[in-house]
Amino acid sequence: MNSLHNPQSETMLQPFKLRTERLLLRQWQPDDFKAFAEMNADPEVMRCFPSRLTRFESDALAKRCQELIAENGWGLWAAEIIGSTEFIGFVGLHGNNSLPFPPCTEVGWRLKRSAWGQGFATEAARACLQFAFETMMLDEVVSFTSVCNRRSQGVMQRLQMLDSGHNFRHPDIPRHHLLSEHVLYKISHERWQHGRNSL
Numbered sequence: 001m002n003s004l005h006n007p008q009s010e011t012m013l014q015p016f017k018l019r020t021e022r023l024l025l026r027q028w029q030p031d032d033f034k035a036f037a038e039m040n041a042d043p044e045v046m047r048c049f050p051s052r053l054t055r056f057e058s059d060a061l062a063k064r065c066q067e068l069i070a071e072n073g074w075g076l077w078a079a080e081i082i083g084s085t086e087f088i089g090f091v092g093l094h095g096n097n098s099l100p101f102p103p104c105t106e107v108g109w110r111l112k113r114s115a116w117g118q119g120f121a122t123e124a125a126r127a128c129l130q131f132a133f134e135t136m137m138l139d140e141v142v143s144f145t146s147v148c149n150r151r152s153q154g155v156m157q158r159l160q161m162l163d164s165g166h167n168f169r170h171p172d173i174p175r176h177h178l179l180s181e182h183v184l185y186k187i188s189h190e191r192w193q194h195g196r197n198s199l
């Protein structure tokens with residue numbers, strides 16, 4: 001799926017915004033870039049990635065996220081705390097077709113360290129799954145991370161995603177690198193719907 005009619009706008013495609021109890025997921029703004037670069041230079045945030053990002057690399061990633069949201073209306077949204085307007089990282093959806101399994105839509109997250117341990121990633125990702133299943137009408141959403149990334153797997157488990165058991169080597173990471181092996185979690189529309197109905 002490339003683009004959607006956005007009911008928030010009758011005349012032109014405006015990026016979707018998702019609102020949760022504490023967070024707003026929105027299009028990236030110029031002010032986010034500096035805070036994002038600081039996150040991407042933090043060794044703790046980047047512990048499960050092959051390397052930290054330079055300012056140039058970080059800006060390029062933010063710009064790519066911004067462009068994809070502008071094109072499609074959805075994507076890896078910038079997350080801010082409602083009320084403070086503080087940028088805390090990204091949470092969102094990303095279409096992937098360069099992995100060793102069929103094209104899929106991934107739910108993903110990266111938050112600055114001071115925003116960890118407060119349930120923000122899970123809260124925002126729940127809104128993304130709702131968007132994926134109710135607005136994009138997807139059958140399935142996946143998530144993946146390196147085997148050592150327990151915090152990220154914790155988010156997947158809190159979302160009731162299931163470990164597929166099909167670990168894979170990420171094609172962008174050298175095969176024998178410690179971070180190469182990834183877990184693959186999935187959630188179907190049916191499972192998500194069942195989880196909502198049993199709340």
Ligand SMILES: CC(C)(COP(=O)(O)OP(=O)(O)OC[C@H]1O[C@@H](n2cnc3c(N)ncnc32)[C@H](O)[C@@H]1OP(=O)(O)O)[C@@H](O)C(=O)NCCC(=O)NCCS
Nearest residue numbers: 045109110111116117118119120121122144145151152155
């Ligand atoms: C992955 C990442 C987003 C997870 O962050 P996180 O804070 O562990 O996850 P959540 O936001 O869901 O918060 C859950 C924690 O908040 C706690 N919490 C506190 N208040 C809460 C509340 N009101 N509601 C829910 N949980 C709350 C939970 O008990 C849990 O604590 P625990 O870690 O001690 O079990 C974060 O570690 C990160 O950005 N890492 C670097 C980037 C990265 O690795 N991204 C994934 C790559 S694929």
